[in-house]
Amino acid sequence: MRAALLHGPEDLRVEQVAEPVGEVLVRVEAATTCGTDVKMWRRGHPILPPYPAAFGHETAGVREDTGERVLVGDSVPCGTCRPCEAGRPQICREPHWVLGGFAERIAAPQAALHAVPGGLEPAAAAMAEPLAAAVHAVARAPGWPIAPDAGVLGGGPMGQMLAALLVAGGRTVTLTDPHAERRAQAEAAGAMTAARLADHDVVFEAVGRPGAWRAAVEACAPGGCVVLVGGCRAGTDAALPTRQLHYDELDVRGAFHHSREEVDEALALLAAGAVDWRALAAGPIGLEDLPAALAAGNDGPARKWIVVP
Numbered sequence: 001m002r003a004a005l006l007h008g009p010e011d012l013r014v015e016q017v018a019e020p021v022g023e024v025l026v027r028v029e030a031a032t033t034c035g036t037d038v039k040m041w042r043r044g045h046p047i048l049p050p051y052p053a054a055f056g057h058e059t060a061g062v063r064e065d066t067g068e069r070v071l072v073g074d075s076v077p078c079g080t081c082r083p084c085e086a087g088r089p090q091i092c093r094e095p096h097w098v099l100g101g102f103a104e105r106i107a108a109p110q111a112a113l114h115a116v117p118g119g120l121e122p123a124a125a126a127m128a129e130p131l132a133a134a135v136h137a138v139a140r141a142p143g144w145p146i147a148p149d150a151g152v153l154g155g156g157p158m159g160q161m162l163a164a165l166l167v168a169g170g171r172t173v174t175l176t177d178p179h180a181e182r183r184a185q186a187e188a189a190g191a192m193t194a195a196r197l198a199d200h201d202v203v204f205e206a207v208g209r210p211g212a213w214r215a216a217v218e219a220c221a222p223g224g225c226v227v228l229v230g231g232c233r234a235g236t237d238a239a240l241p242t243r244q245l246h247y248d249e250l251d252v253r254g255a256f257h258h259s260r261e262e263v264d265e266a267l268a269l270l271a272a273g274a275v276d277w278r279a280l281a282a283g284p285i286g287l288e289d290l291p292a293a294l295a296a297g298n299d300g301p302a303r304k305w306i307v308v309p
């Protein structure tokens with residue numbers, strides 16, 4: 001079968017490879033690209049296996065054995081580590097990662113598979129993976145009656161998904177991003193936009209740079225909550241304003257990944273039309289187009305490329 005393999009930083013090759021081996025073989029209908037793929041392609045990533053590495057972690061397809069349509073979840077928590085025992089599988093210490101969506105077929109453990117609601121398109125099902133991370137991030141902060149006013153820092157795909165979820169949840173949402181196209185996308189989803197965020201009950205940071213972490217804290221109202229969704233480059237430190245953290249009693253929380261239930265919730269939200277996934281979709285493209293799509297990087301509108309292998 002054909003698969004896109006990473007051989008090193010910015011060295012992606014589409015090759016003929018052996019069939020993947022695992023519990024369930026899934027024929028890939030659509031795999032979507034994400035910021036993590038760009039990081040993996042550009043500089044490698046801690047969860048990548050050794051080179052040459054299969055990647056792609058937002059994957060929907062059809063089970064070769066039963067013909068059932070499935071979303072291939074990108075991880076299975078161990079179930080026995082301390083966070084897993086405490087009901088927090090998102091931060092499992094030893095998850096089994098399931099990568100390899102940029103290929104004609106992917107092998108996955110049964111436990112990673114989710115049934116796709118009837119009628120949901122493959123690309124939409126694939127996007128349930130990142131949307132589940134947004135569902136989790138929203139759940140990390142106080143909800144609507146306590147925190148009606150939300151700020152979102154960053155208008156990439158994650159910021160757009162957060163804004164859409166928060167709007168659907170009845171909040172007043174303000175998103176900030178230097179790109180006019182991204183501000184327009186957020187406005188189309190029902191959010192307001194501003195050059196700067198200020199005084200929000202809850203602030204979601206979806207950029208992944210130390211300066212943005214600081215800006216998120218500075219934009220939080222006294223007694224509010226900051227949720228850090230964007231992962232910064234490994235080894236980076238962020239300088240945060242101590243006066244506000246202490247005297248304003250801010251809650252600063254990380255948000256990472258998702259649980260199995262959050263993935264199912266994301267699938268249900270997409271099936272119900274609560275999030276306009278088409279507004280983020282670009283393509284479809286083939287495996288050969290992946291390097292150019294990943295290199296296109298972060299300018300212009302927020303978009304996720306739909307790869308049809």
Ligand SMILES: [Zn+2]
Pocket residue numbers: 033034035036037057058129130
């Ligand atoms: Zn992703």
Ligand SMILES: [Zn+2]
Pocket residue numbers: 077078079080081082083084089091092093094095
């Ligand atoms: Zn675990």
